[in-house]
Amino acid sequence: MTAVPDPLARSAPAGGDAPPASGRALAGLRERKKQRTRTALVDAALDLFLDRGYDATTIDEIVAAVEVSQRTFFRYFATKEDVVAGFLGEFDAVMAEALAARPPGERPFTALLESLRAVLWTIAESGEHEAERFRRVRQVIERTPALAAAEMARFRASEERLAGIVARREGVDSDTDLRPRVIVAFYAAASRIAFEDCARREIDDPAVIAARVEGAVALAGRTLRDWI
Secondary structure (H helix, E strand, O other), X not given: OOOOOOHHHHHOOOOOOOOOHHHHHHHXXXXXXXXXXXXXXXXXXXXXXXXXXXXXXXXXXXHHHHOOOHHHHHHHOOOOHHHHHHHHHHHHHHHHHHHHOOOOOOOHHHHHHHHHHHHHHHHHOOOHHHHHHHHHHHHHHHHOHHHHHHHHHHHHHHXXXXXXXXXXXXXXXXXXXXXXXXXXHHHHHHHHHHHHHHHHOOOOOHHHHHHHHHHHHHHHXXXXXXXX
């Protein structure tokens, strides 16, 4: 008796792992739609935060502006604060990945500076809309004491992550050797001072901020060599 070919087996890809091209296209379409929805929520929230104030804005108002449900909002953000913190957290992740990828043997402070340079110029060159989004996020934080406090907590978490990467690169234990934390603290202090100086001078152009932050961190490196 001649076997009847299984139509499902006939449509399976040769490797058995990769989905059909139509499946990949559909998955890509869904991912792009999710990203558009997330970006729309961020932009609507920033509009409201800057117009009405962060504390006075509700999640109901954000979702109404985008014409989605609260359930949709909570698919992307755990809280209203996460709209802002999550945006900046993405850059923290890029910084950590850039540091981990720096050449072996590169001095820790140089590796931190080069990683920061890559992240800052990525923001500055990411296109007008993304650069403007970054600028508005900074404005919201500077106008909102609660978010400024949360920003400090985010900085501390990022510093711990970077110190762990430095420790692994240098082959030391960050629990017993304080040098990774010390060098990251110098780097982080310099970058915070530059951001605060830009806020004080009302500088909000991402390219200018990038140059000033990069310059402040480079200055910290020279100060370490010259003053200690």
